Amino acid sequence: MSSGVAVDLQDMWIKFGDFVAVRDANVHINGGDFFSFLGGSGCGKTTILRAVSGFLEPADGKILIGGNDMKGKGPNERPTALIFQNLALFPLMKVWENITFSMEVRGASAGERRKRADELLDMIALSDQGDKLPSELSGGQKQRVAIARALCAEPDVLLLDEPLSALDLGLRHHMRTELREIQKRVGITFIYITHDQGEALTMSDNVAVMRTAVIDQIGSGKSVYDDPSTSFVASFVGMNNMFRGKVKSISKGQALVETNRTGNLLARITTGATGKLAVGDDAMVFIRPEGLHIAEKSAKSNTRIKANVRHSEFEGTSYNVFLEGDAGKEMKMSLVNRGEARLYEPGAELTLQFDATQAVVVPAGELASE
């Protein structure tokens, strides 16, 4: 199996009639990466995948796989294999025939195919299930057959379209680990589509976060979480408390933002937002629930927030406290259970503090819908 084939999208546009499904996408995917496209439904992530696999032709721009332009090549001529959202196992073929379909169409003999099928069935721990029909397998088994079928085609790039979405929660977590292991073992490039940020963050080397038709940010899971480029990414990836305001001053990579109700807040300007904020601009400050603490006396006023408790929950490892936030919005604070924290009564007024390096500020913009 070849390993490490890079995929490049260059200035790629995809249109359906007048409707722009993907706008000017520029992505470089390293060879051998586990790369995820993360976004809500209808954002165009599946469209990108279908363009890479050859079911759609971009209206403009290029798709390169291993440096070769894929223009005009059909899905059957590209070194990619796609795992469909509903898996699309052939219902009338036995499991082993399903797995080796790619060999069948190349004219491989039945014996050859059977041998290869047995190897792959061993790999996915379904050794004795080859003669069954897909309808006789469980959800997780079907999943593995679909992976084996795609790998049997010996693709340079494996494309996965939300393959875990049909599984129940426990199985989904299990399959995450399994997928990641398979990827490490075969060493080829995986491109993974999901709307589940947990999947994207745990499995991927790099993540592209998509807003409607546009890629907002590309980076490692950590950078997407800690250093969002846009308000959309900040609000989409993980829980975040948001405060609107105007930039009052900027210094040393930090901005002081004047908010309507919460006073002035000091926050770090993210890498992606650097240079895009000026004094007087509308801005958004984001603070993670785990970045908020009960204020100590020494806290400076521009890293302090006053708020009333609405209600709180006990979660074992932590307490979640929900507070009345900016413009009546709910604000969440997460307190690690170290023994001294406690549940707060509704209505209690708390003073909270945060670390200015953990709060981020980006230009005001679109938010992920709740």
Added chain:
Amino acid sequence: MIKQPLYIRIGLALYLFMFFTYLIGPLILMSITAFNSASFPQITPWEVLTFEWFPKLFSDDRILRGLKYSLYVGFFTVILSVSMGLAGALMLTQIWPKLRSTYYTIIIAPILVPGVVIGISTLVFWAEINRILGFSADSYLQNGIFLSVLGQSTFIASYCMLVFVARLQRYDTGLTEAALDLGATHLQAFRRIQLPFLAPAMASSSVLAFLASFENYNTTIFTHQKFATLTIVLSQKVRYGIDPTISALAFIIVCLTVLGALIHEVRTRRVQLALANGAPVGAVTGGFKAPKFFAGNPAAVVLGLFVGAAVLIIGFAQVYDPAPAKQAYTDQKRAIQKKAIEAIQQKARDKVRERQMKGPKVFETKKGTGTGSPGKDSFGSVFKPNNLDEAAGTKKKKPVGVNPGKGAFGNIWKSDNLDKVAPKEKGN
């Protein structure tokens, strides 16, 4: 379900009974006439049980030729209309949404257009094409089989299309994409993935197309030219001069239809039952166990009875010889006739005597003789010309059908029967 009041249930039962009498009764009556020796298809008066019409049917050249043409036309019609119907259905799933309803209206329209119109338009159109191309009047474009296939396929393809559309609605196009993605060509993906999925629809639309073609009259009557299909031959026979060979054919067709329907029902029921019991698919298609086969499957029981009855009848036909009974019947009839003639003569003599005595009262008495007597039903058809023929003892038919040694079915089952007709055809 709420229990219905008694009068509604009785009414329903009565209605169902009458409805199905209307539906099935004519077919049963028609089938029965196939076994009456009377030379006109009739139930009453019942003469003698006979099987002679079957061998007669199988030695009727026009019917056999018609059957052959029907099979030709049916074969090509199935191929053409199933492929056009399939293409039409596949296109329906892909065509631009704006055009879809117009397109659907066009391809569904042939079902609603009267067959006569399709027949005429096909004929005049191809005659014109033939003229424009400068071919002679007996070119292939004017061949009855060619025209019939085209005419019939025009609307039969619409039926096939409906069958395919119903099936395609459940097809996941992702399967084709998956195959393409795994390196298959479009043709491979179609042949290996979509076609097997459509196989049940192919089968049922082929059967549908064949039956529709086989029984088509309205279109074929215009397009058949020299190649009269079975249905055309039948219609001519029914319109001009009927004898019970048609009943015999009807009986065979009814039996084949019932058999086909039962087999189909038994198979679907078996699959359903097996699936309901949670059996894997593989177990359904293979293996045959008699008790299990019949369990919970009324159609299977009926099928069993049906096949049993068929074996009995054929067996009976092999040993049954209607000749003595027929002779007896003929004798009896002749006796009755003789009596009737004598009676008439007697009456006539009486009348003469009466007239001699009373004068003008002749007509009254004559009327009384004709219709009022108690033996009316057997006299009813005495005066039909063909009856007299038989009564006169014409034995012309006998050698054909009744052959005691071989049984009444004669040589129907001989394989060379069809071939015998075939060589004559080459001239056409």
Added chain:
Amino acid sequence: MLTNYFKTNGMVMGWGLLLLVFFWIVILIILPQIYMFNLSFHPHLPPPEMGGPKDFLTLENYRYLVFGADGNPDGYNKVDLLVFIRTLTAAAFVTILDLFLCYPIAYYLGQSTGGGFVRILVLLLIIPYWINEILRAFAFKIIFGDSGVINEFLMFFSVIDSPIDFIRANVALYAGLGYAYILLMIFPMYNVIESLDRNQIEAARDMGAPWWMIHKRIVIPYAKPGISSGCTMVFMLSAGALAAPQILGGPSSLWFTQLVYQWFNTGGNWPQASAYAIILLLACLVIVLSVMKLFKVNMGDIGK
């Protein structure tokens, strides 16, 4: 757009599909109809004179249906017009007959739980449909003929003295036509009624609605697409029937299709036959479309 089409189907499949659909729609459906339409405006000429000076567009063939031959003393072509109107009314009559006959059975089958008995009933429904049209008509000839089953039966019990001429009275024809298309009436209705939630009927009954009210307010409005689909099929097919009228029709009562047939085969007058065929087609379409409009039903419901 077309490139996308070839992308989803590939070249071979794409062209194959296009070709087949083109052949069907253009060569088999549209062009013959257009040519027949065109032919109906031409005079009846022997082949050598076609396209010659005597070949001009004329309404003569249509005029003939209304006014008859030139110098017709009546002024109108009474015979043909009468046949035309009688065919349409008789077809409507057969349709209504079938509707009343089939609605109860469709309702019964559609609402039953589908046991073995019902399956056998459905089978019994289907079987007559697959028997040849000619043979079905033939069966009715046996039943209704002068020495047919019914006459013999009635005369045996001395209900009547001489055979009733069912053929001349068109009883045989209506019975045969109604019989021929029963299935086409039942199945569309059955398919729709089957999908009606039984709870709706129970709910209506629970609220005290009598049975006729349940049908009027719940079942029939719901089954409307099926009813109109069935009626359309039965009407079009009986108006366009040829075999049954030829076999079962009385000597004095022609069916319009028989006129077409006569012009075509006996008369050899193709343009005139085409004109009559066009009139039949248009009349049927107009009637069906206006009835569909009246009951607000779509074309898409037909053929389900």
